[in-house]
Amino acid sequence: MxxxxxxxxxxxxxxxxxxxxxxxxxxxxxxxxxxxxxxxxxxxxxxxxxxxxxxxxxxxxxxxxxxxxxxxxxxxxxxxxxxxxxxxxxxxxxxxPERFHARYNVKGKQYSYYVWNDPIPTAFERYHSFYFPQTLDMDKMTAACEKLIGKHDFAGFSALKKTKKSTTRTIDDISIEREGSMLHFTFVGDGFLHKMVRILMGTILEIGAGKLELIVIDEIFETKVRENAGETVPAHGLFLDEVYY
CATH class of the missing domain: 3.30.70.580 (Pseudouridine synthase I, catalytic domain, N-terminal subdomain)
Structure with a gap:
């Protein structure tokens, strides 16, 4: 076979x-x-x-x-x-090979999230990016990304209910690129929990918009309380770029 x-x-x-x-x-x-x-x-x-x-x-x-x-x-x-x-x-x-398994053999993944950051929405990218018109502080968002990199318990940044499985994951890199009004966020890690990238994105954006303080990331890692993080941003801005084996 x-x-x-x-x-x-x-x-x-x-x-x-x-x-x-x-x-x-x-x-x-x-x-x-x-x-x-x-x-x-x-x-x-x-x-x-x-x-x-x-x-x-x-x-x-x-x-x-x-x-x-x-x-x-x-x-x-x-x-x-x-x-x-x-x-x-x-x-x-x-x-x-016969033993290859697309889920169990995964060593890491890369995701992208696209944000249209402009007072005027976009007609062409509306199904492939999240419209976020508020002014964003790039330095604050970069600092938030740096705090999230590394090995942490991301339970507070997920939509998981109680689980016996480990919620510890390692994020190797989060980068931000701007091209005109489009912001491109890239997440690379060994694995991601249910809706984790979307909740991380909501938190990063709310920190960039001044709605949340940077210290909230440390608090969520400590308390594991999902409600303290940012909103779950829409799925239509999210892309699975690559799976590493």
Whole structure:
């Protein structure tokens, strides 16, 4: 049996997220599995590197599935991109060792979040960035990013309810770039909790806008109280850029 890895790009605007919900055709997983079944005549469940929220996007989501099909990889690639909707694209098809697992073998991920920071909204980027018109202090936001880098318990920056699993993660880097009115935030780490990037972004923006003080980050690490952090910003500004193995 072959183990096939896919690298996938998608615009999540029309979908309820990555994870298949029953037989819902409104998920990325559901759409891809439907095409795999058509391609292989097998009922197959694909394994993603992790879930993405409803409305979120990906430039480099990774997934794998096992199949008895003997179809060549280049033929699979062509089949996927012929029959998938135009807002889901398979960028690469690779043959992997039998034990490769797209979720369990992840060593890290990179996410981007885009913020349109201008008094005037944008017509073209409204589904791919968060409109935040308030004036932002770049120095304060940079200081907030520096505080978040490193190994910490991020329970207070997540939407998780009580869990027995570890909520400690390591963020290797957070960077901010501005091009005109668009702010591009990049997060690199060994893993991210449910809605963690979106809550970190809300906190960074509220610190930049003067709604929260920088010390709140230390307080949240200590108390693990989600309510003390910033808002959960919308998913449509979030992109999964790359999964590291």
């Amino acid at each position: 072959r183990n096939i890895k896919l690298t996938i790009e998608y615009d999540g605007k029309r979908y309820l997220g990555w994870q298949r919900l029953g037989d819902s055709e409104k998920t990325i997983q559901g759409k891809i599995e439907s095409v795999i079944e058509q391609m292989t005549n097998e009922k197959i469940e694909i394994i993603g590197s992790g879930r993405t929220d409803a409305g979120a996007h990906a430039k480099g989501q990774a997934a794998n599935f096992k199949t008895n099909s003997e179809m060549a990889r280049n033929e699979m690639l062509a089949f996927f991109n012929r029959y998938l909707p135009g807002d889901i694209v398979v960028k690469k098809v690779e043959e992997m």
